[in-house]
Amino acid sequence: MKLDGIELRQVALPLVSPFRTSLGTQTARQALVLRVVSDEGEGWGECVAEDDPTYCPEYLAGAADVIRRFVVPALAGLDLRPASVAGALRHLRGHQMAKSAVEMAVLDCWLRARLTSLADHLGAVRPRVPVGVSVGIMDDLDTLLETVDRHLTAGYARIKLKIEPGWDVEPVRAVRDTFGPATMLTVDANTAYSPADIRHLAGLDAYGLALVEQPFAPGDLRSHAALAARSETPVCLDESITSAADAAEAIRLGACSVINIKPGRVGGYLEARRIHDVASAHGVPVWCGGMLETGLGRAGNLALAGLPGFTLPGDISATERYYRRDITRPFVLEDGLMAVPTEPGLGVLPDPASLTAATTTTEWIPAPS
Helix, strand or coil, X not given: CCEEEEEXXXXXXXXXEEEEECCEEEEEEEEEEEEEEECCEEEEEEECCCCCCCCCCCCHHHHHHHHHHHHHHHHCCCCCCHHHHHHHCCCCCCCHHHHHHHHHHHHHHHHHHCCCEHHHHHCCCCCEEEECEEECCCCCXXXXXXXXXHHHHXXXXXXXXXXXXXXXXXXXXXXXXXXXXXXXXXXXXCCCCCHHHHHHHHHHHHHCCCEEECCCCCCCHXXXXXXXXXXXXXXXXCCCCCCHHHHHHHHHCCCXXXXXXXXXXXXXXXXXXXXXXXXXXXXXXXXXXXXXXXXXXXXXXXXXXXXXXXXXXXCCCCHHHCCCCCCCCCCCCECCEEEXXXXXXXXXXXXXXXXXXXXXXXXXXXXXX
């Protein structure tokens, strides 16, 4: 398969409601949508980098620049296959989200030409997967409890609360006391704590959490291991894991007993599958995280979450949780489950009218001859 070029399209999607974490508040999702064009057809991908380099070092404009200046030239002239993308880009340090977006679009293109779904290609074993929902930091407990009640009524299988210093024990206690021990409850700190907070975080053991996610800085595996040794609550890593090698090292050090796999963060769906395989070999459960994806990323994440090691509900959520109008058909929650797409490639295409309405800029980057 030969690359003709890549179209970069920036889209803006207003969120249904503001989403606040310890890193800041989002009211809209700016996303970079890719269309790979080849001699075998075309495929779609999505870059999940955010506007600012707060979640990770990457940011949206930087990812577009990397794709424009370095990725397209590196892929030009190759016999392009999904498995060859990572190797062709290995000389580019970092930039996992830019690489992931391109690999995703190449996968979509290559699999469509072969009438194969991403789910089948990755090895998914479930036609539907349980999903949870992430609840941002709220102004008060009453608003939090109303929001959690709405999500549980909708059928979500797990509630994840975003926490930060000053908004942790109280909201967790309120949700547990209100909704009882049967509710699967987790917390996510997005690196908001320091090693001095280990004793405080261990106090969350009293509330029967399924896991505490990424309390410390990405590179601080030692503090995560110290918390894991002191706490009964499983420690989950997110930002710390950018490759299968990272996952193996974190498991070896005892820094986690659960891993959140986000394809964009780790460089693509093929590396995500390798992390799944490493974790499964060590008996470590994994789940699929979310980055406020459009329907393109949501479709890919559902395919990934169909793999056997994804035993915990992911942050994939129905379209209506975030967007009134997405760029693809909406994904719907039914009895706490969402269907894994079975059509070729990602199993979903952008709706032309919705894509046009959301687009703010478009750029065509031809592959050098």
